[in-house]
Amino acid sequence: MKFRVLHISDLHLGSQIKGIDRNKYCRDSLLKAFNIIKEKNLDAMLVAGDFFENDKIYREDIEFLNELFESVSPKPVVIAPGNHDLLGLNCAYNDNFLDILKLKKWPENVKIFKKPEFAFFQIDENVNLYGKPCLDRETKAFNETVNLNPSKINIAILHASRVDFKTENKEIWHPFDTEDVLKSNFDYIALGHYHSYSEISDDTIVKSAYSGSMVPTSISEYGQRGGLIVEISKESNKTTTITEFVELSKFSIEKIEITPDQPVEWIKNIISAKTKSRNPDDTLFIVKIKGMGYLNLMHLKDILSEYNILFDTSEFTKIDIEKLKETSLETTIGAFIHEMLRLIDNADEKEMEILEDALLYGLDAFAQKQIIPKFYDED
Numbered sequence: 001m002k003f004r005v006l007h008i009s010d011l012h013l014g015s016q017i018k019g020i021d022r023n024k025y026c027r028d029s030l031l032k033a034f035n036i037i038k039e040k041n042l043d044a045m046l047v048a049g050d051f052f053e054n055d056k057i058y059r060e061d062i063e064f065l066n067e068l069f070e071s072v073s074p075k076p077v078v079i080a081p082g083n084h085d086l087l088g089l090n091c092a093y094n095d096n097f098l099d100i101l102k103l104k105k106w107p108e109n110v111k112i113f114k115k116p117e118f119a120f121f122q123i124d125e126n127v128n129l130y131g132k133p134c135l136d137r138e139t140k141a142f143n144e145t146v147n148l149n150p151s152k153i154n155i156a157i158l159h160a161s162r163v164d165f166k167t168e169n170k171e172i173w174h175p176f177d178t179e180d181v182l183k184s185n186f187d188y189i190a191l192g193h194y195h196s197y198s199e200i201s202d203d204t205i206v207k208s209a210y211s212g213s214m215v216p217t218s219i220s221e222y223g224q225r226g227g228l229i230v231e232i233s234k235e236s237n238k239t240t241t242i243t244e245f246v247e248l249s250k251f252s253i254e255k256i257e258i259t260p261d262q263p264v265e266w267i268k269n270i271i272s273a274k275t276k277s278r279n280p281d282d283t284l285f286i287v288k289i290k291g292m293g294y295l296n297l298m299h300l301k302d303i304l305s306e307y308n309i310l311f312d313t314s315e316f317t318k319i320d321i322e323k324l325k326e327t328s329l330e331t332t333i334g335a336f337i338h339e340m341l342r343l344i345d346n347a348d349e350k351e352m353e354i355l356e357d358a359l360l361y362g363l364d365a366f367a368q369k370q371i372i373p374k375f376y377d378e379d
Contacts, residue, residue, distance in 0.1 A: 001127075001153060001228055001233070001234055001235070002122075002231065002232070002233045002234075002263070003043050003044070003153050003155070003231075003232050003233075003376060004040070004041075004042045004043050004229065004230070004232075005043060005044045005045065005046050005155070005190075005229070005230050005232075006033060006036055006037055006042050006044075006045045006046070006048070006227055006228070006229055006230075006246075007046045007048065007190040007209070007211045007227055007228040007229075007230050008033060008045065008047055008048070008190050008211055008214055008227035008228075008248070009047065009048035009049055009050060009051075009082075009159070009190075009191070009192030009193070009210070009211050009212070009213070009214070009227075010048075010049070010050045010082070010193070010195055010211075010213040010214065010217070011026055011029070011030070011050065011051050011052075011213070011214045011215060012050055012051075012052070012053055012084060012215075012217045013026050013051060013052050013053065013056075013061055014052060014053040014055075014056025014057060014058065014061065015053045015056060015215070015217055017173050017216065017218065017219065017284075019308075020251065020284065022215065022216075022251070023061075024180050024253040025137075025215050025249055025250055025282075026214070026215050027064065028249075028250050029214050029225075029226075029249050029250075030064075030065070030214075031068070032070055032144075033045070033200060033214070033227060033248055034068045034071060034072055034249050036229070036246060036322065037072050037075060038071070038072060041304075042075070043075060043123070043127075043228065044075055044076045044077070044078060044123065044129070044138075045075070045076070045077045045078070046129070046155070046157050046190040047077065047078065047079040047080070047136055047157070047192075048080055048082070048157050048158065048159055048190045048191055048192030048210075048211065049079075049080050049081055049082025049083070049084075049085065049133075049158075049159025049192040049193065050082035050083065050084040050085055050159060050193070051079060051081075051082075051085050051092075051097060052084065052085040052091075052092050052194055053084050053085070054084065054085055054086060054088070054090060054091050054092075055090075056087075057090075057091075057092050059101060059103060059216045062092060062098070062101070062103050062104065063104075066104055066106065066107065067105060067174070069106060069107045069109060069110050070107045070109075072109070073107055073108070073109040074108075074109050075109060075348075076109050076110075076111050076121065076123060076129070077109060077110045077111070077129065078111045078112075078113075078121060078129050078157060079093070079110065079111070079112045079113070079132060079157075080113045080131040080132065080134070080157040080158055080159055080192070080289065080315055081093055081112065081113070081114075081133040081134060081159065082133075082134045082159035082173075082192055083134050083159065083171075083173045083174075083193070084140045086133075086134070087133050087135065088136070091109050093106075093114070095251065101221055105239045108126045108322070110128070113131040113133055113157070114133060114250060114257045114371070115132060115133075116132060116133070116135055116139075117132060117144055118130050118131070118132050118156070119131070119132065126152055126153055127152060127153045127154070128148075128149070128152055128154050128155070128338060129156075129157065130146065130155065130156045130157070131156055131157035131158060131184070132158070133159075134158070134159040134173050134174040134193075135174070136173070136174075137171065137172055137173050137174075138175075139174060140174070140175055140176060140180075141158050141160040141174045141175065141176040141180065142176050142180040142181075142184060145184075146154040146184075146186075148185045148186070150185065150237050151237065152234075152329075153187050153232050153234050154185065154186050154187050155186060155187060155188050155189070155190065155232065156184070156186045156188075156189040156190070157190045158174065158176075158189060158190070158192070159173070159174060159187075159191070159192040160174035160175065160176050160191060160192075160193055161173055161174060161175045161176070161193055161194075162176060162177065162178065162191070162194070162198075162200075162210075163175045163176065163177055164177040164178055165178065165198065169203050170193065170194060170195075170315070173193060174193075178200055181200045181207050181208045182200070182202055182207060183304070184207075185234050186208075186308050187234060187241070188206070188207065188208065188230060188232050189207065189208035189209075189210075189213070190241075191208055191210045191211075192210065192211070193210070194210045194212070195212055195213040195217065195221055196210070196212050196221075196230075197209070197210060197212040197245065198210050199243070205239060205240060205241045206241045207241075207244050209228060209230075211226070211227045211228045212225060212226070213225055214226065214227060214248050214249060215248070215249040215251060216249065216252065216253050217249060218288060219253055219284065219310065220253075221253060222252075222253050222254060222255045222286075223252060223253075223254070224245075224247045224249070224252060224319050225247070225248065225249040225251075225252065226244055226245060226247040226248035226249060227245075227248055228243050228244065228245055228246070229241050229243070229244040229246055230242070230244075231243075249342070250279075250282045251280070251282050251283070252278075252282070252283050252284075252285075253283070253284045253285075253286060254274050254283055254284070254285050254286070255286045255288065256270055256271070256285060256286070256287050256288070257288045257290055258287060258288070258289055258290070259289070259290055259291040259293070260289065260291055260293030260295045260316070260337070260360075261291075261293060261357060261360065264300065264303050264304075267287070267300075267304070268303070268304065269308055271285055271304070271309075275307075280306065280307055280308070281308065283307075283308065284308045284309075284310065285307055285308065285309045285310070286309075286310050286312055287309055287310070287311050287312065288311075288312040288314075288315065289293065289311065289312065289313050289315070289316040290315045290316060291315075291316065291317070291357075292316070292317040292318075292319060293318070293319060293360050295316065295318060297311060297313070319360075324337050324341065325337075325338070325341065332366075333363075334365050334368075335379040336362055337359070337362075337363075340355060340358065340359040340362065341359075343355050344356060344359070
């Protein structure tokens with residue numbers, strides 16, 4: 001027997017990144033996810049929490065989702081609420097709240113875990129989907145023994161913190177450790193909460209995985225974002241699991257580290273290569289400048305204005321010209337500095353760039369550092 005699902009989590013529908021129409025990208029991502037369900041004839045969608053932001057629930061989002069959920073019916077969409085879509089009075093999973101907003105209840109194929117202990121939905125005679133909501137920070141995810149039928153495919157869905165593998169600056173909710181997963185008899189556990197992909201495997205198969213955020217939720221979430229197609233097969237009580245990452249978000253954030261002595265054309269080529277197969281408007285670049293030197297940031301912004309860029313100068317130190325002027329003319333290095341500054345003051349823009357770099361090379365040479373020349377294109 002075989003069961004194939006799309007495992008997603010941490011969409012955070014309603015949250016925003018300044019300057020980015022994140023809601024548009026969330027909708028595009030959802031459309032792609034549901035098209036994958038239909039095109040690949042998957043058996044279910046598993047949502048491991050933080051689908052919504054409880055304080056940012058909008059009527060149009062509920063209506064949009066209702067249409068998508070109905071479009072794959074009767075295939076189940078199974079949700080384990082997280083800490084951002086925490087079960088409560090003003091949550092999208094509360095029928096009374098939907099009534100107040102005069103919105104339709106979720107379709108019959110949408111299954112939501114609401115009990116504090118493990119419950120299950122029987123999908124068919126071969127598959128049980130287990131789960132429970134994330135209710136607080138302290139309650140352990142695996143605080144009870146679950147009696148499973150080993151002849152069935154048993155899948156769990158949880159929004160929880162893997163406390164012995166904390167790779168992100170995330171608050172701990174619904175904690176567990178790796179041994180909890182390895183000791184469980186679930187054939188696969190779909191996890192949410194951490195926004196980067198990671199997995200837990202024993203010596204033979206993937207036992208559990210975080211699919212990561214579907215769409216970046218902050219400027220620190222770099223690279224591709226999406227979900228996992230998971231195929232769970234079971235024969236004679238032996239499980240085989242195959243996972244495949246699928247990119248769902250058109251929008252991505254890319255980080256590039258540069259130094260002040262690297263040519264602008266080199267930077268442009270790096271950015272161009274990263275947007276070769278996608279619309280440049282769908283990528284936000286975080287350009288981190290490291291080291292010491294001269295840098296005309298406004299000039300750099302103008303040259304790269306066709307791209308969406310944020311500059312990070314937290315590890316950049318600009319050479320203080322006034323400090324250099326204090327160097328004594330009685331020394332060789334002082335005479336060199338003052339002569340270079342005189343030439344820079346009288347140079348045009350192109351010559352100024354070359355002379356500033358020459359000053360830096362000279363200072364490096366006096367310090368017996370390796371000189372890495374910078375090459376200039378002919379006008």
